[in-house]
Amino acid sequence: MxxxxxxxxxxxxxxxxxxxxxxxxxxxxxxxxxxxxxxxxxxxxxxxxxxxxxxxxxxxxxxxxxxxxxxxxxxxxxxxxxxxxxxxxxxxxxxxxxxxxxxxxxxxxxxxxxxxxxxxxxxxxxxxxxxxxxxxxxxxxxxxxxxxxxxxxxxxxxxNTYALAVNQENAAKTGVKTLSDYAALVKKDPATATTCVETEFRSRQDGFPGMAAKYGFDPAQVRMQILQTGIIYQAVANGNCVFGEVFTTDGRIKALNLNVLEDDKQFFPxxxxxxxxxxxxxxxxxxxxxxxxxxxxxxxxxxxxxxxxxxxxxxxxxxxxxxxxxxxxxxxxx
The missing domain is CATH 3.40.190.10 (Periplasmic binding protein-like II)
Known part of the structure; x- marks a missing residue:
């Protein structure tokens, strides 16, 4: 991964x-x-x-x-x-x-x-x-x-499944708690949904493209940055990325006090x-x-x-x- x-x-x-x-x-x-x-x-x-x-x-x-x-x-x-x-x-x-x-x-x-x-x-x-x-x-x-x-x-x-995460400030600002909320934000105001992912997640069928199809939004609308995953966690915590790809067993989620968005349609395997x-x-x-x-x-x-x-x-x-x-x-x- x-x-x-x-x-x-x-x-x-x-x-x-x-x-x-x-x-x-x-x-x-x-x-x-x-x-x-x-x-x-x-x-x-x-x-x-x-x-x-x-x-x-x-x-x-x-x-x-x-x-x-x-x-x-x-x-x-x-x-x-x-x-x-x-x-x-x-x-x-x-x-x-x-x-x-x-x-x-x-x-x-x-x-x-x-x-x-x-x-x-x-x-x-x-x-x-x-x-x-x-x-x-x-x-x-x-x-x-x-x-x-x-x-x-x-x-x-x-x-250890995929997820998107957001810091506490941006969670409160956007009101996004679930991936359905995230999809709605992308459709309504894509400029506020800056999302950082790593290269493999961007192209994997069990990654971003499949998630976008499941939740009904166009991935081309998303303002996306490609980063190494080790950098993404800190970038989300700092607010440089509003949302970021994470893995649910990563210790940095708790250490950096990030919110993991609920996969409410159970897309990720x-x-x-x-x-x-x-x-x-x-x-x-x-x-x-x-x-x-x-x-x-x-x-x-x-x-x-x-x-x-x-x-x-x-x-x-x-x-x-x-x-x-x-x-x-x-x-x-x-």
């Missing part, structure tokens, strides 16, 4: 590796490009996660996209598998959903944590989400396995996080599901929001935050 620049900037070498890898996929360069991921930045020892015979000493490449939550989830996945005995290659921080997905399909990445809404809309090409989160997961799981040989397991309760891997990886390493099930079950929206806040507000490293959370919950030891 959305990139977080500070986390990426702190990992120039890995970012370079990821960008080289993406270029290799796009331009058909040697497939080995993505295999140059490094070791995990911090050590872990088994806790409640114990060494599994099928994972012990085996090399597994863990990937993630390039925004804060995804990098944290990538490290949670990587540290968990390392505690189970795997030799984990760290290929977190791949730029963009499609590049991360292509890396898995090409065999460059073995396992990631992905979102059900992204799978259903972006990868499988469906236009309408399924309102029930369990049924949405089951539909993605079954369709992606049948069509692409991708296995989905261990869905988490956390649900559920984005429950789940472990994904190719079917050959699942067959070779059946213990991944066993190892990750209790970890994923702990990942509520509140939990991941707090972890995101520690990175985006407190300035901590995603790897430190991920490992500390696993230690606090007894999954690993240091």
């Amino acid at each position: 959305t990139p977080h620049l500070p986390a990426a900037a702190r990992r120039p070498l890995r970012s370079l590796v990821a960008l080289i890898a993406v270029a290799a996929l796009v331009f058909g360069a040697a497939a080995c490009g993505l295999q140059s991921g490094g070791a995990l930045p911090l050590p872990v020892k088994p806790g409640s996660i114990t060494v599994q015979p099928d994972l012990e000493g085996q090399t597994i490449t863990v990937g993630s996209k390039d925004f804060t939550e995804q990098v944290i989830l990538g490290y949670i996945l990587g540290f968990s598998l390392a505690a189970a005995g795997a030799n984990v290659r760290d290929l977190t921080n791949i730029q963009g959903s499609n590049s991360a997905r292509d890396a898995m399909a090409a065999g460059q990445v073995d396992v990631t944590i992905e979102y059900t809404g992204t799978g259903w809309i972006n990868y499988l090409g469906n236009e309408q989400p399924i309102p029930d989160s369990t049924k949405q997961f089951e539909a993605v799981r079954d369709a992606d396995l049948a069509k692409n040989g991708i296995v989905w397991i261990d869905p988490a309760p956390m649900d 559920h984005y429950n996080a789940a472990v994904t891997m190719r079917s050959d990886v699942n067959e070779q390493f059946p213990s991944i599901a066993k190892v990750m099930a209790p970890v994923m079950a702990k990942l509520t929206s509140e939990q991941i929001s707090e972890l995101n806040r520690q990175v985006d507000v407190d300035g901590r490293e995603p790897a430190d935050v991920a490992r500390d959370w696993l230690v606090e919950n007894g999954f690993v030891k240091v």
